[in-house]
Amino acid sequence: MSPIPQLDAVIIGGGIAGLWLANLLHQRGDRIVLLEAGQLGCGQTLASQGVIHGGIKYALGGSLTSASAAIAGMPDRWRRCLNGEGDIDLSGLTPLADANLLFADGSGLGRFRTFFASRMLQGRLQRLEPQHWPEALKGCTGWVYALNDLVIDTSALVEQLAAPVADRIYQHPFQAEQATAISDGWRLQLGDRVVQTRCLVLCAGAGNEQLSHGLGIDQIQMQRRPLRQVIVRSKRLKPLYGHCLTGISRSEPRLTITSHPDENGWLWYLGGQLAGDGVNMDDATLIRHARSELTTCLPWVDFHDAQLSILDVDRAEAAADGKRPDGAFAERHNHTIVCWPTKLSLAPDLGDRVLALLPKPSQRDSQDVRLKLPPAQSALLRWSR
Numbered sequence: 001m002s003p004i005p006q007l008d009a010v011i012i013g014g015g016i017a018g019l020w021l022a023n024l025l026h027q028r029g030d031r032i033v034l035l036e037a038g039q040l041g042c043g044q045t046l047a048s049q050g051v052i053h054g055g056i057k058y059a060l061g062g063s064l065t066s067a068s069a070a071i072a073g074m075p076d077r078w079r080r081c082l083n084g085e086g087d088i089d090l091s092g093l094t095p096l097a098d099a100n101l102l103f104a105d106g107s108g109l110g111r112f113r114t115f116f117a118s119r120m121l122q123g124r125l126q127r128l129e130p131q132h133w134p135e136a137l138k139g140c141t142g143w144v145y146a147l148n149d150l151v152i153d154t155s156a157l158v159e160q161l162a163a164p165v166a167d168r169i170y171q172h173p174f175q176a177e178q179a180t181a182i183s184d185g186w187r188l189q190l191g192d193r194v195v196q197t198r199c200l201v202l203c204a205g206a207g208n209e210q211l212s213h214g215l216g217i218d219q220i221q222m223q224r225r226p227l228r229q230v231i232v233r234s235k236r237l238k239p240l241y242g243h244c245l246t247g248i249s250r251s252e253p254r255l256t257i258t259s260h261p262d263e264n265g266w267l268w269y270l271g272g273q274l275a276g277d278g279v280n281m282d283d284a285t286l287i288r289h290a291r292s293e294l295t296t297c298l299p300w301v302d303f304h305d306a307q308l309s310i311l312d313v314d315r316a317e318a319a320a321d322g323k324r325p326d327g328a329f330a331e332r333h334n335h336t337i338v339c340w341p342t343k344l345s346l347a348p349d350l351g352d353r354v355l356a357l358l359p360k361p362s363q364r365d366s367q368d369v370r371l372k373l374p375p376a377q378s379a380l381l382r383w384s385r
């Protein structure tokens with residue numbers, strides 16, 4: 001009988017968390033397999049707005065919170081990756097936007113004056129003169145600042161992360177019943193093969209809850225925070241990446257707008273307060289509210305022929321009393337690590353945490369493990385499906 005193939009890690013889930021970790025572990029010589037139930041990115045990752053941010057949007061109340069401190073270094077970490085000098089080589093990826101804007105119509109800086117001048121924002125924020133405003137903001141009678149955040153095309157990101165590990169990624173909905181605990185890891189029945197792994201890394205997003213409990217890890221709880229994102233389609237739209245702060249009373253942008261190529265030009269994908277408030281509205285009320293928010297926030301744009309639709313998606317993350325967790329989450333229980341990045345932006349933070357929990361790969365000179373399972377394909381962006 002041939003010996004049972006040995007792996008260092010089996011990663012469950014092919015969103016940003018699983019793909020990022022697959023690259024990190026593969027790079028340092030771990031023998032890995034990634035199992036994705038559907039298509040790569042089909043969960044939250046390809047529904048996200050792709051903003052790689054440093055947490056300033058959490059600090060709009062005027063003070064640096066622990067959440068904004070944990071995330072502050074992330075845009076620089078991603079920029080190094082985009083320059084081919086970071087944790088992972090993303091040099092083939094061109095960001096959709098090199099900066100994200102903060103803007104407000106028809107008002108002075110008001111309570112933002114002191115905040116924008118604070119040391120916390122030095123080097124991270126720059127006022128833009130009207131001649132440097134994007135076309136989509138020509139007509140704004142207020143102010144525009146550029147934040148040193150990035151916006152990335154999540155579809156291209158998934159492709160880029162999948163490429164170096166493509167022959168280790170399989171389409172397979174993993175269930176806890178396929179795993180048997182052994183002294184130094186797990187024995188897994190995968191299709192017609194049995195493999196052993198020193199570690200199971202759960203990156204299944206919302207699927208982590210069922211999997212971790214099925215594997216006997218009851219200490220970890222998950223929370224879902226729903227969002228109702230709004231998609232705006234109109235031939236008139238020009239690309240815009242930014243947070244609208246017009247008349248805000250809470251420490252959250254009123255609208256977060258990202259723009260994505262569409263068959264008729266550009267579509268706008270709206271998050272921010274609108275998407276959170278929308279959870280308590282029925283479809284017709286949310287669409288009416290979104291139209292009204294758009295005309296208040298961007299009165300110079302003609303939305304009369306715009307078509308609006310809604311995309312419902314839950315954020316899945318480690319339980320934090322329904323509040324946003326501060327950083328990425330990775331916790332080890334024997335031979336299983338449960339992960340939630342919390343944010344796309346925090347993927348490098350998740351990588352640090354997981355590497356700290358995993359021993360270096362064992363020095364073995366054995367062959368790669370190949371499974372008789374179909375390869376996983378990449379999903380389409382959620383608004384294109």
Ligand SMILES: Cc1cc2nc3c(=O)[nH]c(=O)nc-3n(C[C@H](O)[C@H](O)[C@H](O)COP(=O)(O)OP(=O)(O)OC[C@H]3O[C@@H](n4cnc5c(N)ncnc54)[C@H](O)[C@@H]3O)c2cc1C
Nearest residue numbers: 013015016017037043044045048049051174205207344345
């Ligand atoms: C609307 C929205 C907008 C967002 N915008 C931003 C943003 O602009 N910037 C930012 O930093 N963050 C953003 N986020 C957060 C970010 O998208 C998520 O934190 C991140 O994508 C989570 O990645 P993940 O890999 O943990 O989960 P997912 O992307 O959900 O991936 C989990 C994967 O596991 C697979 N899976 C599940 N169960 C199993 C199983 N049993 N076996 C095998 N595979 C399984 C699923 O099919 C899925 O592909 C946003 C989130 C939402 C919902």
